Amino acid sequence: MKNNRIEITKSSGRKVRFSLQKLRRSLRSSGANKLLVNQILDKVRDQLYQGISTKEIYNLAFDLLKKERSYYASKFKLKKALYELGPTGFPFERYVSAILSHSGYFTEVGKILQGNCVRHEIDVLAYQNNETTVIECKFHTSQGLNCDVKVPLYIHSRYNDVKANWNADPNKITQIKEGWVVTNTRFTEDALQYGSCVGLYLLSWDYPKGNALKDRIDQLHLYPITVSTLLSSKEKQNLLDKEIVLCRELLDKPFLLQEIGVSELRAKKIIHEISELCTHKTTK
Structure with a gap:
């Protein structure tokens, strides 16, 4: 079945035609190079079926990016991360x-x-x-x-x-x-x-x-703390409760990770992830 004939189901329930180019742009905005993007697109194409949800496509692409490099996945999930800034406004x-x-x-x-x-x-x-x-x-x-x-x-x-x-x-x-x-x-x-x-x-x-x-x-490069792929939902909420909303703020106060119960080893990995995210240039 050709990709341009695949209809996907959005979060609103509306059906739209699958756009390979739109997914390509989203993947490229994560910072991934053309070779990696093409590899992920090939794997996504193999999993497509009529009515597949945008959530399923997103999760597949996210997992593939994360396996390569966590900050790629962090940038890819930016839109979702904004929703995670709740539950209050x-x-x-x-x-x-x-x-x-x-x-x-x-x-x-x-x-x-x-x-x-x-x-x-x-x-x-x-x-x-x-x-x-x-x-x-x-x-x-x-x-x-x-x-x-x-x-x-x-x-x-x-x-x-x-x-x-x-x-x-x-x-x-x-x-x-x-x-x-x-x-x-x-x-x-x-x-x-x-x-x-x-x-x-x-x-x-x-x-x-x-x-x-x-x-x-x-x-x-002002990414919300919720983009992290290594912090748990509870840990993100604990940081938000401490009024930490930016990755950059956590880089300035890394000791807060220990305060919310993150081990020293995990803390180093988290700081490395968000440090790469805050300094990596966006690929156009």
Whole structure:
């Protein structure tokens, strides 16, 4: 059976045509060379059948990458790793704040601001060049759930309420100029159209093209701690509870691994894995 006739089942239950090129791009983004990518594609092709789930394809490719080199698998699982920043949305908010901090902003997380009408808890405030950006984060714990138009609609009304009160205050040394909505999933077409119409900046896993969340992460090498293939789920959660969301933060505080019960031998392997990940250049 030809690959272009294979239909796969997405996490949402929707059936789509299998794309060999899309899988190739994902594998190449892990840093694997062309020879390894072609070897993995050959093995995946041999396992394809009508209706195979994207999860099964992902697991097969992930295991093959991990056998070669763990940090290949870590980069390959980036999208999944963002879902693992839960179960609450707070680690994702801290993660978004970290990305902006490394992009030249001064940031604050979880601030209570007075609007014209009511008070609002703002996920992230970002300051740069005497301007303040109000950022709301929409976190999903499972794939297949996209942000529809109700999300930017709701956030736009909160943004306007806060902006009106903030900009009218003569004691503020900055002006609120922009509102963002950031999600670890995708926006629907209606959500994107509304955001563009009212001037909200929307940032998702794959939008805007070339400067999406995945692009920013790779450019800055700011990988979440959940990408590690060597840490257990419990160990990742323990680190998140200690407000460690970046691999880079763990490199600065490796002693935390011993604090959560990781043996010295495993700790060395984990630090080596994330060190390679944070320094390895993305292959285009």
